[in-house]
Amino acid sequence: MESKSACSAPAILVPKKSLGSRPKYTFYVDFRALNAVTKLDPYPLPTLEGTTSTLHGSKYITVLDCYSGFWQVSIKNEHRVPTGFSVH
Numbered sequence: 001m002e003s004k005s006a007c008s009a010p011a012i013l014v015p016k017k018s019l020g021s022r023p024k025y026t027f028y029v030d031f032r033a034l035n036a037v038t039k040l041d042p043y044p045l046p047t048l049e050g051t052t053s054t055l056h057g058s059k060y061i062t063v064l065d066c067y068s069g070f071w072q073v074s075i076k077n078e079h080r081v082p083t084g085f086s087v088h
Helices: 032-037 048-053 066-070
Strands: 009-016 024-029
Touching: none
Parallel strands: none
Antiparallel strands: 009 024
16 A cells, blocks of 8 residues: 555565465564654553452453454544655
């Protein structure tokens, strides 16, 4: 998709170690410049101990697919401009 955004970060495919003959790749976007000017979140993520202690007495526990879920997170319209990336 073409964009008229003034912001763009480079994106690359990095080969992963694979046991088979077909190489696998990971998609990376270099957002270091954006991270340098981003305001930090004042509320850090909870610790693993704090999270697992809340599971005591739970009847059902599920596992979320974080790999697929990452690509389904929507971005607010006003935040889309600085998150643009470009590929060759």
